[in-house]
Amino acid sequence: MKTLKAGDKLPEISLQDQNGNVFNIRDYLGNKKLVVYFYPKDQSDVCTKEACAFRDSFEAFTDSGAIVVGINSGTVASHRKFAQKNNLPFLLLSDPGNKILKSFGIKPWLFLTGRETFVIGTDGKIEFSYRAFLNGDAHPEKVLEFLQK
Structure with missing residues (x-):
């Protein structure tokens, strides 16, 4: 599957959150832009830095x-x-x-799932x-550079 790019339509996303x-995702479209970021693993060094950078810029x-929404294959309990x-x-x-990750066409890196962030418009x-x-x-x-242009 090809990786989604600008102009492509968002696939359906219906997943459990950490709670x-x-x-x-359809409940949020039309009101605000969505920043969806895919990351490999909770608690890993790079993933923690990424999550904390999103937190610090929230x-x-x-x-x-x-x-902002983060997605990976971790369990609800791990995410919590x-x-x-x-x-x-x-x-x-x-x-x-990784059903949603695959629907976005995220490419793996070595033996890990990929890391990619998308901005989805209100449309x-x-x-x-x-x-x-x-x-x-x-x-x-x-992503902030893009949003603030």
């Missing part, structure tokens, strides 16, 4: 009219622990079997994407 609630994202430990103010969605189409596997904390910076 066990169902998050359906106010800038909300000021830009965007909602990760969010609590790092005081993450945004939702982390559990994607068992449900991809507006921007950024991929940098080893530089997770650059994702919020690059």
Whole structure:
């Protein structure tokens, strides 16, 4: 499958968040932009830096009219622990079997799932994407640059 790019339509996303609630992306479209970031693993060094960089920039994202959501194959319990430990103010969605990751066409890196961030417009189409596997904390910076243009 090809990786989604600007202009492509968003696939359906309906997953459980770290609190066990169902998050359906269609409930958010039309109101705000969505920043959806895929990351390999809760608690790993690069993933923690990335999540904390999104946390530290969270106010800038909300000021830009965007909602931030992180996704990986981790369990609801793993996401809850990760969010609590790092005081993450945004939702982390559990994607068992990486079904949603695959629908976005995220490419693996060595033996790990990929790291890529997407900005989805209020119309449900991809507006921007950024991929940098080893530089997770650059994702919020690059996305904010795009949102604030």
